Amino acid sequence: MRILLAEDDLLLGEGLQAGLQQQGFQVDWVQHGHDAAHAGPLNPYAAAVLDVGLPGRDGIAVLRAWRQAGHALPVLLLTARDALDDRIRGLDSGADDYVIKPVDLLELAARLRALVRRAHGQPQERLQARQVTLDPAARTVQQAGQAVALSAREFDLLHLLMLNAGRVLSREQIEQQLYSWGREVDSNAVEVHVHHLRRKLGSALIQTVRGVGYVLLKTEPLR
Template structure:
């Protein structure tokens, strides 16, 4: 899944970006509040990690502006501001979670996965549809109890479709989910990944809605 990281500390930001990428996230990193506000309005991120002490625009102001604009993507505040009044204000302004630095990387990833699941109405850790069980934390997929080997792109694509089961996703939406800044996207990349998934999971697992996109049907 693609997330926005807003952190001005170069060492911490670089470490978080590298670590979250190793855990399966596509990470776009900005270093000031003005850039964070701009990107949150422009791109459909699955979630955001937002520091509060950002230059150019304070993170609390970014959070408030984002919510006033009607944007609902999950936002996790990651900050050194550990006072109870700061926590209360952050949550009241619109943060979905408030975490004080330092934080364990695996805990941060787990909190992000939980926020994204809840935002899509998926309360369980593992996603289920069409006989598939996808475990985002373990990065595994099972079909009828047998594990299926997928590439990282195939896994991310299937994850997006299962998170949005019953909803058609366009090629552009899937590209935005799979690729972060600077990654080259072939014109037929999504079609190729869909072809490989159907070959491994069954031709009826993912449906094509002609002229619109792709659909993972909900279980009856």
């Protein structure tokens, strides 16, 4: 999933970006409040992590601007341990969650997965479609109880399609979620990954909608 990270502390920002990427997130990192305010509405992020103390425009001001403009992007705030007022103001301004500094990376990743899952109406931690089970935290996939080995990009694509089961996603929408800023994308990358998933999981799970994109069928189609 592609997320926006807004953190002005260079050391912390680098650490969070690298750590979240290891957890399977695609991370666009900005260090200024004005950059965060513009990036959020312009990109299809799955979630955003906002430091409250951003320069130029603090995280709560950025959040309020997004909410006033009608942007429902899930937002997690980073706050100082003693900043209770900031946490209350943030939640009242539309934040979905917060994490207290110093940040525990595993907790942050778990909270982000929960925000994304809830935003897609998925109540369970593991995603299920037919005989395929995907565990976002462990980054594992099973089919009929048997482990299936996927590349990192194949896993990310399957995760995206399962979160949006029954909804057709265009190639552009898929690319926007699978790749962060500065990543070159081969013109047929999505098609190649879909082909590999079909080979490993069966051809019926992911359907091509001609001229539109791809859809994962959560249940067997009616005949």
